[in-house]
Each structure stands twice: as structure tokens, then as C-alpha cells.
Amino acid sequence: MQNGKAIRVEKLTKNFGEHLAVQGISFAVQQGEILSLLGPNGAGKSTTISMLAGLLAPTDGDAFVMGHSIRSDGAAAKKALGVVPQDLALYPDLSARENLTFWGKMYGLRGSALKQRVDETLQVIGLADRQKGRIDTFSGGMKRRVNIGVALLHKPQVVIMDEPTVGIDPQSRRHILDNVKDLNRQGMTVLYTTHYMEEAAELSNHIAIMDHGKVIAFGTHDELIKLVGEQARLELTLNVEANRVMDAWQHVEGVSRVTGSDGKLTVLADDSNRVLPRLFESATRAGGRITSVEIHEPNLEAVFLHLTGRALRD
Amino acid sequence: MKILDIALKDLTQSFRSTFALGMMFAVPLLIAGLIYFAFGGLSAGVGRFNLPTLRVAVVNLDQPHQNLLQLGKTIPGFLRDPAMPSWLQVSEIADEASARAALNAREIDVAIIVPANLSDAALSPTERATITILHDPTLTIGPAFVQDVMGLFLDGVTSGKIALQVVSDQMTATGKKFEPTAQAAMFQDYSAWYAEMQRNLRHSTNPLLAVQAPAASANQVRRDPIADMMGKIMAGMMIMFVFFTGANAAQTILREDEEGTLARLFTTPTSRTTVLAGKFASVFVTIAVQVIVLMIVSALLFKINWG
Numbered sequence: 001m002q003n004g005k006a007i008r009v010e011k012l013t014k015n016f017g018e019h020l021a022v023q024g025i026s027f028a029v030q031q032g033e034i035l036s037l038l039g040p041n042g043a044g045k046s047t048t049i050s051m052l053a054g055l056l057a058p059t060d061g062d063a064f065v066m067g068h069s070i071r072s073d074g075a076a077a078k079k080a081l082g083v084v085p086q087d088l089a090l091y092p093d094l095s096a097r098e099n100l101t102f103w104g105k106m107y108g109l110r111g112s113a114l115k116q117r118v119d120e121t122l123q124v125i126g127l128a129d130r131q132k133g134r135i136d137t138f139s140g141g142m143k144r145r146v147n148i149g150v151a152l153l154h155k156p157q158v159v160i161m162d163e164p165t166v167g168i169d170p171q172s173r174r175h176i177l178d179n180v181k182d183l184n185r186q187g188m189t190v191l192y193t194t195h196y197m198e199e200a201a202e203l204s205n206h207i208a209i210m211d212h213g214k215v216i217a218f219g220t221h222d223e224l225i226k227l228v229g230e231q232a233r234l235e236l237t238l239n240v241e242a243n244r245v246m247d248a249w250q251h252v253e254g255v256s257r258v259t260g261s262d263g264k265l266t267v268l269a270d271d272s273n274r275v276l277p278r279l280f281e282s283a284t285r286a287g288g289r290i291t292s293v294e295i296h297e298p299n300l301e302a303v304f305l306h307l308t309g310r311a312l313r314d
Numbered sequence: 315m316k317i318l319d320i321a322l323k324d325l326t327q328s329f330r331s332t333f334a335l336g337m338m339f340a341v342p343l344l345i346a347g348l349i350y351f352a353f354g355g356l357s358a359g360v361g362r363f364n365l366p367t368l369r370v371a372v373v374n375l376d377q378p379h380q381n382l383l384q385l386g387k388t389i390p391g392f393l394r395d396p397a398m399p400s401w402l403q404v405s406e407i408a409d410e411a412s413a414r415a416a417l418n419a420r421e422i423d424v425a426i427i428v429p430a431n432l433s434d435a436a437l438s439p440t441e442r443a444t445i446t447i448l449h450d451p452t453l454t455i456g457p458a459f460v461q462d463v464m465g466l467f468l469d470g471v472t473s474g475k476i477a478l479q480v481v482s483d484q485m486t487a488t489g490k491k492f493e494p495t496a497q498a499a500m501f502q503d504y505s506a507w508y509a510e511m512q513r514n515l516r517h518s519t520n521p522l523l524a525v526q527a528p529a530a531s532a533n534q535v536r537r538d539p540i541a542d543m544m545g546k547i548m549a550g551m552m553i554m555f556v557f558f559t560g561a562n563a564a565q566t567i568l569r570e571d572e573e574g575t576l577a578r579l580f581t582t583p584t585s586r587t588t589v590l591a592g593k594f595a596s597v598f599v600t601i602a603v604q605v606i607v608l609m610i611v612s613a614l615l616f617k618i619n620w621g
């Protein structure tokens with residue numbers, strides 16, 4: 001089986017007339033991993049996913065789901081795939097259970113197997129006690145969970161989720177992220193699309209950063225962070241003049257650079273956890289007091305900024 | 315069968331939608347119901363175009379002419395003749411004041427005041443008598459009918475008078491005396507003949523004037539005109555609202571497109587043909603259910619015979 005690759009994308013291209021939405025991207029999702037497609041609005045994430053799901057015909061290139069070409073063997077590719085669309089795609093006037101049952105049938109499930117899968121899925125998305133409620137009476141987070149549940153019914157080998165946590169409460173988001181991790185632990189391969197770098201950082205084995213229809217960086221979280229250097233940036237405020245501690249801090253173990261004036265200092269350090277106690281100690285010795293600390297750990301935001309010169313979020 | 319699953323899902327949705335149900339069943343029945351009541355479908359003889367009963371009172375003030383002729387007394391009998399319509403209800407009241415009071419109290423609809431000199435006038439070449447018809451001002455058809463009938467009666471009286479005059483002139487010319495008893499007898503004979511002729515005009519086995527209302531079809535004995543009309547209205551209503559249902563079902567495809575469920579259907583291993591066939595199946599079943607329900611309900615409500 002395709003050297004353990006659940007999804008293989010090869011020079012996939014989609015043009016909307018003049019607009020080059022996806023420009024010949026290539027990447028692979030290993031079986032059993034979570035890969036995040038991270039990118040700002042309009043990067044081409046949904047377009048890529050629509051092609052993988054068989055909703056859009058690629059202008060050029062091809063992709064393989066569990067070895068089945070989306071161009072020449074779409075039906076087999078669809079069977080192996082569960083798709084969670086970015087926008088809710090449910091029947092608002094049917095109940096959660098009715099929705100799951102209907103979609104289960106569309107994936108070819110029948111009879112007691114269908115009933116069992118609907119029950120299991122309701123458990124997974126945490127809505128077993130609300131299964132009889134109509135979708136249009138649900139909160140945004142509950143709707144999102146049903147939206148995800150639909151894609152899990154037929155136990156697909158690969159699940160693609162397109163921004164499943166957009167616009168919901170923190171509790172539902174937590175539930176969804178935990179679901180994704182649980183499913184992955186049970187062996188499901190996940191292609192996860194987001195423009196929240198925290199989600200990509202928390203979930204993924206690999207991250208592909210997309211911008212303007214291209215994959216501009218690919219790697220594990222740590223590999224990507226290395227692109228901007230691994231150091232944390234500490235912003236501190238003192239109740240004494242900065243130069244009273246500057247010299248001392250330059251020589252604190254783990255600190256690579258100190259800049260600043262008046263009572264404000266910026267410290268670049270390898271590990272804020274180790275460095276900060278030493279800075280407090282040093283400040284006490286100099287007769288000063290640290291009145292505020294801000295820690296900026298290296299993150300994907302910084303990587304994106306570094307690669308594009310723009311912020312990930314507008 | 316995915317086709318059936320899709321159809322079933324659509325049916326569940328449309329039978330759960332108050333709006334769709336309303337447009338499918340309630341609105342056509344409501345419109346037909348309004349028309350039904352507007353045409354008096356609720357009146358007593360359900361399904362019959364009946365004129366309401368017309369209560370006619372005769373106030374007979376006529377004095378007998380030398381005990382020979384009592385024309386006024388024949389009027390109630392004339393109105394009660396079997397040839398008269400069944401909805402004519404005839405009574406007699408002693409004087410005009412009570413008749414007016416009964417009219418005001420709506421106990422009667424029409425009062426016929428027969429003057430005291432009616433019989434005298436009938437036998438006198440010069441005297442004139444006036445029959446007065448009083449009626450409830452809200453009524454039109456009933457009083458007009460009474461007026462026509464009384465006109466018929468007076469025609470008889472007048473032509474009797476002419477006949478009497480002619481005979482009298484002839485007898486005077488030949489020098490014979492025309493006795494009052496003979497006059498009265500002749501007038502009585504004449505009026506009997508006249509009444510007979512009027513009756514025969516329409517109602518004998520060999521009528522002079524045959525008025526027929528041919529039935530629409532030979533085997534439809536005693537067709538109910540309102541039911542007939544309602545049948546046509548209901549049929550039209552059904553065609554119109556079946557189209558509405560069809561359009562509504564076609565719209566579910568558009569709705570699914572907007573809600574993203576159509577796209578999602580295509581991410582499952584379900585072909586476009588299957589989805590479309592499922593939609594058509596649901597349209598077909600919905601329309602069939604709608605037509606059957608409308609036919610049964612309207613047959614029960616409006617007594618339509620769908621044949």
C-alpha cells in the first residue's frame with residue numbers, strides 16, 4: 001500500500017479562470033498521522049480539500065487517497081474518505097439521530113450495523129442525550145459536532161476536516177480537538193485544515209503552511225520553528241533604570257541578547273523556564289524589581305511572518 | 315436503496331414543514347371551503363339549489379257578489395294548487411293591519427290584500443278592483459313570483475270580464491235578458507276553464523309549454539349542482555397546488571445546494587443520478603399523497619362525487 005501514505009498530493013492545480021487558487025502543490029499524509037494544512041483566508045485550503053473529496057475536478061495534477069486516484073478511481077477514494085466540510089452541511093429540520101442515520105445510509109450502511117454506528121458516533125461527539133433534538137435547535141458547537149460525526153459514521157481510514165472549529169465556544173472546540181486526537185490514537189489518519197496556529201501546533205505530526213495557492217513550508221512543528229530560530233523572547237519591565245541590570249543579564253546563563261532602555265528590556269533566551277528565575281535573582285541583587293513579564297515562545301505565527309512578511313491573522 | 319432513502323428523507327422534511335403541509339392540503343381545502351360556503355352549501359337541503367320557503371298570507375276582504383260569486387275565496391286555493399312550487403307556504407289572515415304586523419315581525423314574507431269589491435268588479439263592466447301585494451323589502455325573487463302569479467290570476471278575471479261583456483252584448487242585441495245568476499254561472503265556468511288551461515299550459519301530460527332542464531348525463535340521476543361545481547373547483551385547485559408541490563420539491567434541490575448538503579452528498583459514494591432519482595421519487599409520492607388526501611377529504615366535506 002503506497003508506502004504507508006494515506007494521501008498523496010501530486011502537483012495538484014486548480015484555476016478558477018484567471019485565478020490560480022491552487023498552484024501545483026505536492027505533499028503526503030502518512031497513515032496514522034495528523035497533518036495540518038495551515039494558512040490564512042483564501043490560501044486555497046478548501047479548494048485543495050474539495051478536489052480531494054471529489055467535488056472539484058483538478059485543472060492539473062492528481063491526488064491519491066489510500067492509493068486510489070481521485071481522477072480515475074473517485075468512487076474508491078470517496079469510500080476511504082470522510083469529509084467534514086467547512087460550512088455546516090446538515091438537515092436543520094431533522095434530528096441529530098435522523099441526520100446521522102441518513103448520512104450513514106449514503107455511505108452504504110444498513111440495518112443493525114447502521115444503528116450501532118449511529119449510537120457509537122453519538123457517543124463520540126458527546127450528543128447521545130440530545131440525539132432526538134432537531135439540528136436547528138442546537139448551539140453552534142453542537143451543530144459542528146454533528147457535522148463532524150457525519151464524516152465518521154462509515155469508519156473511514158482517512159478523515160479530512162476543513163476548519164471544524166471556526167466560530168464556536170471554547171468548550172466545544174476543546175471537545176472537537178480531543179475527538180480528533182482520540183480518533184487519531186485509534187488509527188485514523190487526519191488531514192486537518194485551520195488558520196489557528198495553536199490548533200496546528202497542538203494536533204499535528206506534520207504541518208503544511210499554505211499561502212496564495214502554494215505550500216510555502218512543510219515539516220514537523222519543531223522543524224518549522226527552527227526556520228525562525230528557537231529562542232523565546234521575553235519582554236520585562238523594571239522599577240529601576242535598565243542599565244542597572246543590563247550588564248549582569250548579558251552574562252546570565254542561557255541568555256543570548258539583552259536590549260532595552262528606561263525600565264523596559266527585551267531578552268532573547270533558549271529556555272524561558274530556566275532563564276527567568278536567574279533574571280529575578282539578578283534583579284534583586286541589583287536592587288531592582290521586575291514588575292511585569294511577557295513571554296513570547298517561538299510559534300508558527302512567527303514562522304508565517306518570517307516566510308511571508310505578513311501576519312497569519314489579518 | 316439509496317434512492318428510497320433520499321426520497322424518504324425528503325418526505326420526512328416536507329411532512330414536517332408546516333408551510334409545505336399548509337400549501338399541500340390546508341390552503342386548497344380552505345379556498346374550496348370558502349367557495350362552498352359562499353354558494354350556500356350549508357343550507358338545509360344540502361346540495362340542492364333551493365329557494366328558501368316563501369310564506370304568503372292572503373287577506374281576503376272580498377264580499378260575495380249577491381251571493382253568486384266569491385272570487386276572493388278562490389285565491390288561497392289557487393296558490394295552493396299542486397302546480398305551484400312546493401316552497402310556497404300559503405296562510406290566511408283576517409285583516410290588513412294584522413298582515414302588516416306579521417310582515418314587520420317577519421312571520422310572513424308576502425301579504426296579498428284582496429279588496430272587498432273584487433267579485434263585484436269581476437261582474438261589472440265599469441268597476442275596478444286593486445289587489446295589493448305587500449312584501450318584506452329585503453326579498454326580491456319571492457315577491458316577484460307572487461306578483462307574476464297574481465297577474466296570471468287577474469288576467470283570468472279580466473278575460474272573464476271581456477267574455478261576459480261579449481256574451482251580454484250579443485244577448486242584448488238579440489233581445490234576450492242575461493240574468494245575474496246566469497252571468498255568475500258563466501263567469502264561474504269561464505274561470506274554471508281558465509284555471510284548467512293555465513295548469514295544462516305547463517303541467518299536463520301533454521303540456522302546451524314544456525320547460526325542461528335536461529340532465530348533464532343520462533346516468534346521473536339527481537345530480538347535485540353544488541357538488542358538481544365543487545368537483546370542478548376542487549379539480550382546478552388540485553392541479554394548481556400539485557404544481558406548487560412540484561415546484562416546492564424542485565426547490566429542495568436548490569435548498570440542499572445552498573445548505574451544502576448537496577455537495578456533501580457528492581462526497582459520499584452516491585451518484586448524481588441516484589440523488590436526482592430520489593428527489594423525483596419524493597416529488598411523485600408527495601403529489602400522489604396530496605391528490606388522494608385532497609380527493610377523500612373534499613369528497614367528505616363537499617359531497618363531491620369523483621366518479
Ligand SMILES: Nc1ncnc2c1ncn2[C@@H]1O[C@H](COP(=O)(O)OP(=O)(O)OP(=O)(O)O)[C@@H](O)[C@H]1O
Nearest residue numbers: 016019021039040041042043044045046047048195
Ligand atoms: N468556485 C470558485 N470560483 C472562483 N474562485 C474561487 C472559488 N472557490 C474558491 N475561489 C477562490 O480561490 C481562493 C482560495 O479559496 P479557498 O476557499 O480554497 O481558501 P481557504 O484557504 O479555504 O480560505 P478560508 O480560510 O477562508 O476558508 C480564494 O481566493 C477564493 O476566492
Ligand SMILES: [Mg+2]
Nearest residue numbers: 045046086162
Ligand atoms: Mg476554506
